[in-house]
Amino acid sequence: MSSKKIGDIILEVKNISLAFGGVKALTDISFDVREHEIRAIIGPNGAGKSSMLNCINGVYQPQQGEITLRGQHFKHMNSRQVAEMGVARTFQNLALFKGMSVLDNIMTGRSLHMKRNLLWQALRWGPAEREENEQREKVERIIDFLEIQAYRKTPVGRLSYGLQKRVDLGRALAMEPQVLLLDEPMAGMNVEEKQDMCRFILDVNDEFGCTIVLIEHDMGVVMDISDRVVVLDYGKKIGDGTPAEVRRNDDVISAYLGTSH
Numbered sequence: 001m002s003s004k005k006i007g008d009i010i011l012e013v014k015n016i017s018l019a020f021g022g023v024k025a026l027t028d029i030s031f032d033v034r035e036h037e038i039r040a041i042i043g044p045n046g047a048g049k050s051s052m053l054n055c056i057n058g059v060y061q062p063q064q065g066e067i068t069l070r071g072q073h074f075k076h077m078n079s080r081q082v083a084e085m086g087v088a089r090t091f092q093n094l095a096l097f098k099g100m101s102v103l104d105n106i107m108t109g110r111s112l113h114m115k116r117n118l119l120w121q122a123l124r125w126g127p128a129e130r131e132e133n134e135q136r137e138k139v140e141r142i143i144d145f146l147e148i149q150a151y152r153k154t155p156v157g158r159l160s161y162g163l164q165k166r167v168d169l170g171r172a173l174a175m176e177p178q179v180l181l182l183d184e185p186m187a188g189m190n191v192e193e194k195q196d197m198c199r200f201i202l203d204v205n206d207e208f209g210c211t212i213v214l215i216e217h218d219m220g221v222v223m224d225i226s227d228r229v230v231v232l233d234y235g236k237k238i239g240d241g242t243p244a245e246v247r248r249n250d251d252v253i254s255a256y257l258g259t260s261h
């Protein structure tokens with residue numbers, strides 16, 4: 001890929017196992033993510049990709065194993081605590097407020113960084129007003145970056161699906177994450193929207209310095225933009241390496257062709 005500087009390990013997943021009753025969603029999964037990397041998680045339907053992301057952001061608590069971010073464990077942390085440690089995510093099925101404007105939706109991503117409470121904001125007293133203005137400036141920068149200025153006051157529900165995905169990315173970016181988890185950012189998009197989203201992901205990685213963990217079904221996209229790829233199948237890791245390494249891995253080829261497991 002590019003000549004960008006990949007750093008030390010920022011996120012480490014160690015021996016994670018997760019089951020729902022008798023269903024083993026993840027079995028003994030380990031991999032690491034390096035700073036500034038774009039790391040993809042791929043695999044056939046039901047392989048465990050979303051479950052893995054949900055373990056990383058504290059939605060699911062795995063029965064075994066641990067996850068560390070910059071050396072800090074977060075085995076028993078909830079989503080809010082994980083977010084406070086600098087992990088943000090976008091969702092496969094968008095989690096936006098459809099009746100609210102683009103600006104206000106992205107503003108919700110700033111809530112972690114707002115010091116003054118709602119009463120202060122309602123009264124719009126000096127410090128609260130100053131803080132809100134600062135937060136708005138940050139959000140406006142994100143809106144410019146994502147090239148959605150024309151829609152800043154538009155209710156999100158009226159935008160095309162591709163633009164809604166971009167707003168969802170904006171909401172996650174507003175959290176100023178160190179690690180950004182993207183759950184199928186191109187799903188349901190046309191070719192042009194996919195190209196735009198690819199460009200934004202690469203720019204987020206480059207300009208915001210975010211480390212990115214990405215689930216994506218479009219193999220062309222994954223192989224183009226990822227630095228390294230983890231491959232899951234039936235909840236087990238069957239491949240891990242650069243796109244070129246993964247592409248010639250026999251287990252991965254079999255899983256995708258459905259010939260043997």
Ligand SMILES: Nc1ncnc2c1ncn2[C@@H]1O[C@H](COP(=O)(O)OP(=O)(O)OP(=O)(O)O)[C@@H](O)[C@H]1O
Pocket residue numbers: 020023024025043044045046047048049050051052
């Ligand atoms: N909340 C849940 N309750 C019960 N079973 C679940 C739950 N979440 C996931 N599973 C099961 O765990 C396994 C892995 O599912 P997961 O959604 O993580 O796979 P995936 O690779 O993300 O699939 P897809 O590509 O279809 O989104 C599947 O067998 C699924 O049915």
